[in-house]
Each structure stands twice: as structure tokens, then as C-alpha cells.
Amino acid sequence: GNDLVRFPYTAGATLNGGSGGIKRYNKFNDYYTIPVIDRENGFIAFRMRLKDDTSLVELRKLSDVKKGVNKVLGKVVIPNDLFYLQGFTIDGYDLYWYTGDTNNKTYPCELALFxxxxxxxxxxxxxxFGYGPDGKYEDGFREPESIFLYKDPKTGKKSLFAGVVTGAVGKRLAKVYAYHSKENAAKFGIDLAQGYQGYKLTQNNGYSNRLPDGLKSLKEFRRVGFYYMLTTETKTLSDHPDRGNAGWWLNIAPADRAGSVIQTLTRNSTGRPIKILTRVVTNDGNAGEWSEISSSGNLPWANLPLKNGAKNPDSNFRLQFAVQGGFLFVRGRVTIPKKDGVDFATLPASARPQKNAFKSCPVAGTTGERKIVFRSNGNISAHGLIAKNESNATYTYIDEIIKLD
Structure with a gap:
């Protein structure tokens, strides 16, 4: 069963049924009952769910219930088409009833006054109400949740607040809307303006927002704010630069006048150095390349794939590149075919110098050098070999720093 109980709020207290200031009261029925209180008028209402699932609401004086006096001031039987309860509140002899199931599947979302x-x-x-910034409910989900009547203690003017929840499982967004009297609309408007945030950057509890279900690529998503994605979610994003490797925060900065935004990804990891990548996405969805930001003073090295018969002779010294502070860094040991002008690797667009850079790199197996060209089109080419004993030359040592501009 269930009882009607009352107890004073005490911070940090633990209460149990036999002590702690809990008082029990007669609710004068044997049904599942939900109470609400109208403190201003000294009333209490009991919503009872009868055996045939009908909802009956009784109005009583709060003082009578405290004294154990069974006196009903009025009753409302809720029509069957308003059966699905999502909240109710009272104001004197007025009963506000909030109904509606998920996405209006069987019971439409309505407010009724009895x-x-x-x-x-x-x-x-x-x-x-409850639409997201794009005019749709987040993730196609919406369910009404709870109402409350507020009365200004000085003016007596009223506001009826109604809640609604949107978003997929694990990504719920709780929103509150209000039907105001004219005076209260101005009052709450001023309060909101004082702390107004034009962009809803996080959830109300301070946690990061979640990405919408069904998102296929990050460039499709430009809504300003702070977001978090699980490792499993990164695997579904075609343009995530490090899918399936960790959970990531996504921060989207406000747009410029043309509508372009900055997307910044931060890897969630304590056992590895923090990893930060950023890029620009234009208003029409064109995305720049991800650039890694150094956060520890260490260069963000990445392997460079080889081509045209070139090989890494030692897995501990693969050909790698990094970009930091306007400079390109390249290192590794590469076995390159000895023909003149062979392109053995290609740099991504973000790591290409504006002008061709020519370097002399030592070779192993003999005393000598190989001319290596880092081209503005991204190709890394090997040219003439000058060596004491050319036939003994094996791989080429590359350890170069090139100014990109």
C-alpha cells in the first residue's frame, strides 16, 4: 500500500518510517493517490486512480486533512480521452490537468481546466511547444512532464508552468514553458534578460549536450555548444579523425558573419597525452582538414604511407610528419628505389609547404647523400644519389624541419 506522509526538510538527514519527524495522515481511500497542495488558499487535492482506471480528483482543506476530518469540497471525474496523466495542479476551485503520451501516440498533449x-x-x-532550434523535436522524441502554478506573493498574478522532455534515451532535454499573466510575462522576461545566454551551450545540469541520433558526419552538425560522444558513437561518424579510439568532447564556437563555425575535438583520456583537433566548417557544409593542436609540447607525429616501392626498413623509425607553429617536421628511415625523381610519399594538404623545399639527407651503408624534395603539391620526391660506394647505399635518413610559408 501507500500512505500520505509529511515531514520537515532537514539538510543531510536520513529518515525512516518509524522516526525522523515523519507524520502519517488519513487519505480516506484505498486507491493509489497523488496529492498536490495549494498553499495560498490552504487546499489539498487527491488524485485517485480507481479500479477501472478512471481518475477521480477530490478537493479538501489542508487543515481538515491534518486533523483527520473527512470532508470533500468538490470532485472532478477526468474524461477517458484525458486519462493519461502527466501532472496536475490546483488554484482554489480550479484544477489544471496535463495529459499526453510519447509523441501523441494515443493521447494528444493537452492542458485542461476543470x-x-x-x-x-x-x-x-x-x-x-518544445521544438528544438531547427523547428523539430530533438531525436524525434517528445513527452509532456509535470505542471506547476506559480502566484507572485506580492501581486497575486499567476503563471502556469508546463514541462516537456525531448531527445533520445540518455540524451533527454528537460524544458519548461509558461502561460503568463501580462504582469508576470514582464517580470520573468526581465529575469531572463539579466542572465540570458543566446546559445544553449550545455544541459541545465552543466553536463555536455549529446549529439543527435542518426548523425552521419560532424560537418552536418553546426549547432553552437558543448557536446560529448561515446566511443561507439565516434564509429558512426564518417569524418571523425580518430574513430573508435576513445570518447570525445566536441565544442562548436559561434559562427562568423558568413556562417562558418570552428569545430574542436578533445579526446577523453588520462592514460595518454590529451589530443586536440580543430577545423572550420562553412555554412554550406564544406569542412577544412582537421589540424592537431599540441597540448604537451610534444609534436603530434603521424605516420606517412609510402608508395612506388618505398619501404620502412625499421618499424621503430617509420616515416612520420608533424605540423606545429607554421613548420613541417619529417623524420624516419626509408628505403627508396634508386631511380631519379621517384615520388615515395604524399603529405596531406595541411602539411604542404607553399614552395618546394630541397634537402640533402644522408644514406646508410656508405658515405653519401640523397637529394629529397618536399613539393608544394604534397609529393616527397627522391633525386640524385652521391655516395662513396653507390651500390652499398641502403636506406635514407630523413630528419628535416621545413617552414610552411
Whole structure:
């Protein structure tokens, strides 16, 4: 069963059924009952779910319930088409009833006003609030949740607050809307303006927002704010630069006048150095290359794939590149075919110098050098070999720093 109980709030206290200031009261029925209180008028209402699933709401004086006096001031029987309860509140002899199931599947989202004086339905309205910034409910999900009547203690003016939840499982967004009297609309408008944030950067509890379900690429998503994606979610994003490697934060900065935004990814890891990548995405969805930001003073080395018969003779010294502070860094040991002008690797666009850079790199197996060209089109080429004993030359040592501009 269930009891009607009352207890004073005490910070940090643990209460149990036999002590701790808990008082029990008679609810005068044997049904599942939900109470709400109208403190201003000294009323309490009991919503009872009867055996046939009908909802009956009774109005009583709060003082009578405290004294154990069984006196009903008025009753409302809720019509069957408003059966699905999502919250109710009272104001004197007025009962506000909030109904609606998920996405209006069976029961539409509505607010209804009843009178305890004669049990009549005075008004009912449809509720379609809760849309996201794109005019749709986040992840195609919406469910009404709870209402509350507020009365200004000085003016007596009223506001009816209604909650709605949107978003997929694990990504729920709780939103509150209000039907205001004219005076309260101005009052709350001023309060909001004082702390107004034009962009909803995080959830109300300070946690990062979650990405919408079904997102295929990050360049499709440009909504300003702070987001978090799980490792499994990164695997579904075609343009994530390090899929399946960790969870990541995504920060999207406000757009410029042309509508371009900056997307910044930060890897969630404590056992490895923090990894930060950033890029620009234009208003029409064109994305630049991800650039890694050094966060530890260490260069962000990445392997360079080889081509045209070139090989890494030692797995500990693969051909690698890094970009930092306007400079290109290249290192590794490479066995390169001895023909003149062979292209053995290609740098990504973000690591290409504006002008061709020519370097002399030592070779192994004999005393000598190989001319290596880092071209503006990204190709790394090997040219003439000058060596004491050319036939003994094996791989080429590369350890170069090139100014990109």
C-alpha cells in the first residue's frame, strides 16, 4: 500500500518510517493517490486512480486533512480521452490537468481546466511547444512532464508552468514553458534578460549536450555548444579523425558573419597525452582538414604511407610528419628505389609547404647523400644519389624541419 506522509526538510538527514519527524495522515481511500497542495488558499487535492482506471480528483482543506476530518469540497471525474496523466495542479476551485503520451501516440498533449464547484470541464487546449532550434523535436522524441502554478506573493498574478522532455534515451532535454499573466510575462522576461545566454551551450545540469541520433558526419552538425560522444558513437561518424579510439568532447564556437563555425575535438583520456583537433566548417557544409593542436609540447607525429616501392626498413623509425607553429617536421628511415625523381610519399594538404623545399639527407651503408624534395603539391620526391660506394647505399635518413610559408 501507500500512505500520505509529511515531514520537515532537514539538510543531510536520513529518515525512516518509524522516526525522523515523519507524520502519517488519513487519505480516506484505498486507491493509489497523488496529492498536490495549494498553499495560498490552504487546499489539498487527491488524485485517485480507481479500479477501472478512471481518475477521480477530490478537493479538501489542508487543515481538515491534518486533523483527520473527512470532508470533500468538490470532485472532478477526468474524461477517458484525458486519462493519461502527466501532472496536475490546483488554484482554489480550479484544477489544471496535463495529459499526453510519447509523441501523441494515443493521447494528444493537452492542458485542461476543470472546476471543483460542479466538476465541469471549462477549457482544454492543445500543446505543441518544445521544438528544438531547427523547428523539430530533438531525436524525434517528445513527452509532456509535470505542471506547476506559480502566484507572485506580492501581486497575486499567476503563471502556469508546463514541462516537456525531448531527445533520445540518455540524451533527454528537460524544458519548461509558461502561460503568463501580462504582469508576470514582464517580470520573468526581465529575469531572463539579466542572465540570458543566446546559445544553449550545455544541459541545465552543466553536463555536455549529446549529439543527435542518426548523425552521419560532424560537418552536418553546426549547432553552437558543448557536446560529448561515446566511443561507439565516434564509429558512426564518417569524418571523425580518430574513430573508435576513445570518447570525445566536441565544442562548436559561434559562427562568423558568413556562417562558418570552428569545430574542436578533445579526446577523453588520462592514460595518454590529451589530443586536440580543430577545423572550420562553412555554412554550406564544406569542412577544412582537421589540424592537431599540441597540448604537451610534444609534436603530434603521424605516420606517412609510402608508395612506388618505398619501404620502412625499421618499424621503430617509420616515416612520420608533424605540423606545429607554421613548420613541417619529417623524420624516419626509408628505403627508396634508386631511380631519379621517384615520388615515395604524399603529405596531406595541411602539411604542404607553399614552395618546394630541397634537402640533402644522408644514406646508410656508405658515405653519401640523397637529394629529397618536399613539393608544394604534397609529393616527397627522391633525386640524385652521391655516395662513396653507390651500390652499398641502403636506406635514407630523413630528419628535416621545413617552414610552411
Amino acid at each position: 472546476s471543483f464547484k460542479d466538476g465541469s470541464l471549462k477549457k482544454r487546449i492543445s500543446c505543441d
